[in-house]
Amino acid sequence: MSTATSTLAQAARRRTFAVIAHPDAGKSTLTEALALHAHAISEAGAVHGKGNRKDTVSDWMEMEKDRGISIASSALQFEYLPDEARQRGQTEPYVINLVDTPGHADFSEDTYRVLSAVDAAVMLIDAAKGLEPQTLKLFRVCKARGLPIVTVINKWDRVGREPLELVDEIVTEIDLQPTPLYWPVGEAGDFRGLAHVNDDGEIDQYIHFIRTAGGSTIAPEEHFSPSEAREREDDAWETAVEEAELLAADGATHNQELFEQCVTSPLIFASAMLNFGVHQILDTLCAIAPAPESRSSDPAAIAAASSGGGQAVDKHRALDDDFSGVVFKVQAGMDKNHRDTLAFMRVISGEFDRGMQVTHAQSGRSFSTKYALTVFGRSRDTVETAFPGDIIGLVNAGALAPGDTIYAGKKVQFPPMPQFAPEHFRTLRAKSLGKYKQFRKALEQLDAEGVVQILRNDLRGDAAPVMAAVGPMQFEVMQARMEIEYNVETVTEPIPYSVARRTDAESAPELGRQRGVEIFTRTDGELIALFGDKWKLAFVEKEHPELTIEPLIAD
Secondary structure: OOHHHHHHHHHHHEEEEEEEEOOOOOHHHHHHHHHHHOOOOOOOOOOOOOOOOOOOOOOOOHHHHHHOOOOOOEEEEEEEOOHHHHHOOOOOOEEEEEEEOOOOHHHHHHHHHHHOOOOEEEEEEEOOOEOOHHHHHHHHHHHHHOOOEEEEEEOOOOOOOOHHHHHHHHHHHHOOEEEEEEEEEOOOOOOOEEEEEOOOOOEEEEEEEOOOHHHOOOOOEEEEOHHHHHHHHOHHHHHHHHHHHHHHHOOOOOOHHHHHOOOEEEEEEOEOOOOEOHHHHHHHHHHHOOOOOOEEOOHHHHHHHHHHHOOOOOOEEOOOOOOEEEEEEEEEOOOOOOOOEEEEEEEEEOOEEOOOEEEEOOOOOEEEOOOEEEEEOOEEEEOOEEOOOOEEEEEOOOOOOOOOEEEOOOOOOOOOOOOOOOOEEEEEEEOOHHHHHHHHHHHHHHHHHOOOEEEEOOOOOOOOOEEEEOOOHHHHHHHHHHHHHHOOOEEEEEOOOOEEEEEOOOOHHHHHOOOOEEEEEEOOOOEEEEEOOHHHHHHHHHHOOOOOOEOOOOO
16 A cells, blocks of 8 residues: 555544533533543543542643633544444544533633634533523634534433424524434433434434443443334334424435535434433544545745745645644643643644654744654653644644644645634733743743733833733633742733734834823734723724724634
C-alpha cells in the first residue's frame, strides 16, 4: 500500500467531533459514557463524584471540579468498532477524536475554537429544559459553519417534556429538522428502551436496557422484534410507534445528504448517567458522521505571497498531501509535575511522525515535534504517528497560538481563528511588586492561550494591563490560574467601558481625544477602542463619520 493510499485509508477511519450544549446538560458525563462504551475506561464517573462515581476524567481543572462545569475544552482519543461493522467483516476499529467543550456562555470563544477543528457536533439537550440560550447559540454557530449535527436528548430517565414537543421546538427555533434514529419507549422519567427507526421511517427493533448500580458500568441490552416489543411494553410501545410514524409521514426520515448540509439532524434519546443509548450514539457517528476532508488556504495569505510578500502558499491541501495541522487550543498547567505548555493540534493532511521537523507558517521558523502526545483528560501517552482528523498535543510549543498553521513540504496557511468581541473589561495587577517577573510570564502565557484578551497602552503601562473577556467568569479563571500555576496573587479593578471596536492608526489619535474613549493595542497588534457604552459609541460615530470604527466580529 502506498503512503498516499495509507493516509487516505487512515483518514477514512477517523471520526472527529465535539460535544456541545448548555451548562449542566450532561456533556462531561456523556463524554465519559462514550469512553466507557468504547472500553477506553472501565468505570464512568460524574462531576462531584455523585453516588459511587468518580470525577470525570475530562474535567481536570480544580475550578471545574469545584463548580461541576467544564471551563476548558478537553480532547479524548480512543478506538471503537460497532457490532454491526464487525458483523459486516470490518476488523479495523474507528478512531474517535472527541472534544468535550465548555458549556458556560462565558467560555463561548473556547467552544468556537473547537468547532473549527472538528467534522461534526453532538448537541446535547436536557429533556426537561429543551433549547436553552447557549444551546441555541451553539446550534446557530454549527449551522453557520456547515457543521453536521447529531442531536441527543439527554436525561430521559428523569421527568421531562413530551418528545414531539421537543422536536417541534427544534424545528421552530432553529429551522433544523430532527430525524429520529432511536425513539424512546416510555415517557420521560420512565425510560424503558429505544425503538430503532430505519431510513424509511419504519421501526424494526426494540432495544430494552437493564439498569446497573449507579450507572457506572455499561447497561446490558435485550433486543426484541416489534411484535415481541408490543407484547412486552403494551401502551408504551404503541405510543412510540405512533409518534415515530407521525414524524415519518411528515418527511422526518434520515437523508445523508441533507444531514451533511445541516438541513436535518439525526435524533437519539439517551441517559448518559445510566448509560442508556450511549453506544447507539457512537454507532451513529461511525456510520454517518463525515470523515476528514481537504481544506483550502487562507485567501489573505495567498494574496500576500503572490504580491511579493513571501513564500508561495499552497492554495489547497488534500488529505494525502504533505503534513499540515492547525492549532486550535493552547493550554498550560494540565500537569502539575511539569511547567509545560500543550498546544492542541488538528491534523489536516498527510502523516504526522513524532520528531519530524515542521515549519510554523506565521513566523517561518522551523521546530522539532519531539514531544507529541495523545491526551485523555489528565493522562498522556506519547504518539508516534497521527493522520488527518487526529487531535494531538505538542509539548512546550510556546510559540504556537490558536489558529496557527504548522506544515511540512510546500507552505500552506489556513484561515486565522477569529476572536470574539469582548464585553467585560478589568485591569489586572500583581498584589506584590516582588512578583512582577512571574506576573509578566504568567500574563504572556495565559494571553497566548486565549484565556482572556490582553489590552495595553502607554498610559496604564505593563504593570496594569486590561483584561477583555466575553464573560466575567474568564477573569476568575485568569486569577485562579495565576495563583495556582505561577504563585502570583492578583488584584482586578473595573474600568468604565462596555463596548469594544477595532480602529486604525489614522483614526486612533482623534478617537483617543474623545471623552469616554480609550485606545489600546491588543497582543496581535490590532488597535482596539473602548467606549463607555453604546450611546457614547453612537455619538462618536455620528460626530466623526470619517473615523474607522469597526465591530469585532467572530465570523
